[in-house]
Amino acid sequence: MTSMLAMHRFKLTGLLIMANTGLLLHLLAGEIKPVAGWDWLDIAGEGGSAILLLTWLGLLLKSRPAGYVTNLLFMGLACLFFSLFMDSVDEFVALPDAVTWDGWLESGPMPIGFILMTLGIFHWHQEQLAINEQMRNRERLFREHRQFDKLTPLGDANYLRTQLQLALGEAADKCQPVSLIMLDMDAFSRINREYGQAEGDRLLQVLTQLLLLNLRQHDLLCRLAGDRFVVILPHTGERQAQILAAELGDAVRSLAYKSSRHGERIELSASVVALMARDDATETLLQRLNIAMARAKQSLTVRYG
Template identity: 85%
Template sequence: MTFMLATHRIKLTALLIAANLGLMLHLLSGEIKPVSAWDWLDVAGEGGSAVLILVWIGLLLKSRPAGYVTDLLFTGLGCLFFSLFMDTVDEFIALPAAVNWDGWLESGPMPVGFILLTLGIFHWHREQLAINEQMRNRERLFREHRQFDKLTPLGDANYLRAQLQLALGEANDARQPLSVIMLDLDAFSRINREYGHAEGDRLLQVLTQLLLLNLRQHDLLCRLAGDRFAVILPHTGERQAQLLAGEMSLAVRSLAYKSSRQGERIELSATVVALMARDEDTETLLQRLNIAMARAKQHLTVQYG
């Protein structure tokens, strides 16, 4: 017997005792019919149904923990089994005409069993709805977890696109402005080359914390790729977004980041652009941002040669 069935042994014992008491009562009150009087069709139908219900009970108790719903389902099936078992016993044992309690044993538990079984199925259905909701939530969390960057605690490019699409829809419905900032760390490849990729990874983690500290609570920071970040700014016009972009650029330049090798300060700067969303989709807005970033980088190259 499996562990799950063992936890339900009291239920099984009670059902076995009830069935045996009914059988004993018939044997004490009547006499066994001759084989020629047996109705084999009834025996097969009623007895076979009782056996099938026993199989259902076994599957139920093997797959479910003890509890209110299990008790309802078991008791309902137990009543159906008892009625069918008494019907089967009645095919083998003849009772005196004065005995009338056999009708109660055969028919009485049947409607009670159906009522309890219906209640059990109703509560089981509610259980399944709750479980399905939990599974959907877990699937959503797992799917979103896969869209988070492995190095920083930020969403990746796919997560940014999904959230930006939602933000654009909400901004359009509420008729509120929405802006986006893109930040690209200057000369990051040189830092990786001179100090190693481990130092570069550490720098990106520190930079992430710095940027988060310089954003508002409802802003969303994501890492696009490498040293490029993007920020979704709900309820923000382009002028305010440009002010925030300037503050982020200043914060990067002011960061006194020390290398883990010798502790010398690594001078940092970042190119930052900000745009307000128009009546456009996610990809169009990101394309405009990338073009604005490319122009800002080109201007920086020409300026500092």
């Protein structure tokens, strides 16, 4: 819990500064009301709602990594919290009639918060639909084959070979192309060495979800070994496979992954290659793919070594 919240400490700090700034403005411009003038019903309703929103914020930040959807949900909840917090402060501080900005502080953030929350929930829903569709296929296959990786919800190397053989047979019968993508993380051993194996395992789990979100429903992602993944692309020619491979590489580079220990961003990149089957046997096709990856890794070493 602490490590996940630490990733969002700047968001929480910003919200704390905004809330205290609003409180300070009220104290400077007005006077504290006597206890007899407090409306306890409004205090309980507005203050209790603000506390609940703050609790929701904590649960959100505890359970989600940094990203676009998380930012939308956080900003929406933060606007709603700020609006209700200002309403609560107004119950304790009396402002002169000439002051009008308090109405903007109390009511202005509310509609903005609802809009941001709606956008965040919509994108969250789309995100879950994509993951659920991928996982539904894997749950069915898990019951049938039991050949899945222990760390990620993906098929292992043996399952990859079985499904690739089926895909090649189906492609030959229907005269349809089938392609493969191989993705291998760059300098993954350094992450294990500097941050520990637990961090490396966590990264592989996050990476799995990222790749699933960037694949089509009929694509099949498997973990070949270690930090190396293979995607089977039915009905896909080499040109389209190369486009999809480039998109996966861009997605990895754009991932704002934060370490669980100190919350610092870990820069990521991956070598990605794609090729189309050309009357290959399963092992021959995988061998071609491994050779293409070895050349890509060699080119990376020459460029940065």
